[in-house]
Amino acid sequence: MNILTCQPQGPLGRSDHDLIYMRPKYKPLVRREPPTRKTCMAWTSDAWDNLRASFDCTDWTIFTATANNIHELADTVCSYINFCVDTVVPKKTIRVYSNNKPWVTKEIKDVLNRKKLAYKNNKRDEKNIL
Secondary structure, three states: OOOEEEEEEEEOOOOOOEEEEEEEOOOOHHHHOOOEEEEEEOOOHHHHHHHHHHHHOOOOHHHHHHOOOHHHHHHHHHHHHHHHHHHHOOEEEEEEOOOOOOOOOHHHHHHHHHHHHHHHOOOHHHHHHO
16 A cells, blocks of 8 residues: 655755655645534624524513413424524524644634743743643
8 A cells, every 4th residue: 555655856966866856745634624514503692682682572471372282382482483583593504624633723723823822932921821
């Protein structure tokens, strides 16, 4: 099984040895699979306030008056809550790459990027805080 492609190159400078350019044949997972798009809800403080206001102005006695049994009541209330969430909470589309781990959130990426920048700029006090 050959996992490398080899190409001979010319000598480097006045050397009597030829260089060999070796490149792996496989492609990384992130290049083999295109990123997928996911739609998720943006739970901001405004969204929570709007949802709370939506529930405050709801007349909840309507559900008990029209339901025949507890299963129908639960189904109706859950459907109404899902309807309110869908109409009030804004949605955003994100790209998910094949090499992304699901537990690495935007906040963790921000901290990691700040730490890399602190190492790059050799700022000792910031490296220790992060």
